[in-house]
Amino acid sequence: MTTDRQDRILHTIRDQIADRGEAPTIREIGRRVGLSSPSSVLYHLWQMGRQGVIRRSGQGRSLRYLPHR
16 A cells, blocks of 8 residues: 555556656656655655555666556
């Protein structure tokens, strides 16, 4: 189960992939959801990865949401 903030992060990722064909950067996600610390964004992404909501390969714009969610 994701939090409201994690839902906003997921929507940010989905929207940018749909609009630009690539995932947002950590800093772009932070700006869009109101987190000033990149480590806070990374924490949420880590949690979402553990829940199977997203997948990260650990490089740059490597975020991918898992559509079945």
